[in-house]
Amino acid sequence: MNLAITGPTSGIGAVTFQELCPAFDQVFLLARNKEKADLLLKSLPQEEQGKVIFVSLDLADLDSVKNAAQTISNNTKSLDVLINNAGGIFPKKQITKDGFELTLSANHLGHFLLTHHLMPLLLKSDGPKVINVSSEAHRAAKVDFxxxxxxxxxxxxxxxxxxxxxxNILFTKSLVEKYGEKGLASYALHPGVVNTNFGKEASGIFNIFWKLAKPFMISPKEGAQTSIFLVKSKLSAKQNGYYFKNKKPMVPSGSARSKDIRNELWEISEKMLKNWL
Known part of the structure; x- marks a missing residue:
């Protein structure tokens, strides 16, 4: 069994990585910071460290994403689980070297591209899964495509x-529509409001909310549990494509359930990524 996870060097990603390592034969640790990855690796028992392969990945650099997928392909013939865990919120508008707004690239386009290039490996697995870490924040979305x-x-x-x-939720459902009959399972999840360094990058009202919410936040260990549950559990085929919270399926927003919106997102994402697909 082989696992790939993005954003594993801090927060819920680090806990998810540490707790899942024993369940897999090979683990691809996809991250930007090699020093942080090395420190994380040293936190594992000695017998677990040899199964981990560091893969350099910057989700805001689409060449990096494509190269990361190639590195994984060079090291395995199949992939059982891909956890698209990395994400970020950025106080000021930034445009990546590829010409995309940073939040869009780091949270969606990078994972869309990574999943696309890893799909052949996933479909060679017996019961592959793609797990996308979303958020209840999706309910406040106001999208202008x-x-x-x-x-x-x-x-x-x-x-x-x-x-x-x-x-993230729309992408999850689209993956099931396109690859579910080939054996792929995909789930999205809200990890909870987790006490990590995540919110420090925010500004304005969100930053104020984040500071006020700090005393009520859950730990990274608690926040990782739904991701871990989705990896380890064999769920009903009826739940394929579902959105989960606290290890239970939840009904997402109306926009998240819209076939028209998810089809539009897929089409636009492919157009934006045409030079890297």
Whole structure:
């Protein structure tokens, strides 16, 4: 059994990585920071360290994403689980070297591209899974597909984040529609409001909310449990494509359930990524 996980060097990603390592024969640790990855690796028991392969990945650099997928392909013939865990909220509008707004690239486009290039490996597995870490913030999304780079609307860090968390759920359902009959299972989840360094990058009202919510937040260990549950559990085929919270299926927003919106997102994502697909 082989696992690949993005964003494993801190927060819920680190806990997810540490707790799942014993269940897999090979684990691909996809991260930007090699030093943090090395420290994480040293936190594992000695017998677990040899199964981990560090793969350099910057989700805001689409060449890096494509190279990461190739590295994984060079090291295994199949992949059982892909956890698209990495994410971020950014206080100021930034455009990546590829020409995309940073929140969009780091939370959606990078994972869309990574999953696309790893799909052949996933489909060679017996019962492959793609797990996308979303958020209840998706309920506040207000998407304008004609202005995903905020060229015409005023940039809002929270709006940009809410939109991509919606995209995570839409992407999950699309994966099931396109690959479910080939054996793929895909789930999205809300990890909870977790006490990590995540919110420190936010600004405005969201930053104020984050500080006020700090005393009520759950630990990274608690926040990782739904991801771990989805990896380890054999769920009903009826639940394929579902959105989970506290290890239970939840009904997401109306937009997250819209076939028209998810089809539009898929089409636009492919157009944006045409040079890397």
């Amino acid at each position: 004609l202005d995903l780079n905020y060229e015409h609307h005023r940039y809002s860090s929270f709006n940009a984040y809410a939109n991509v968390k919606l995209f």
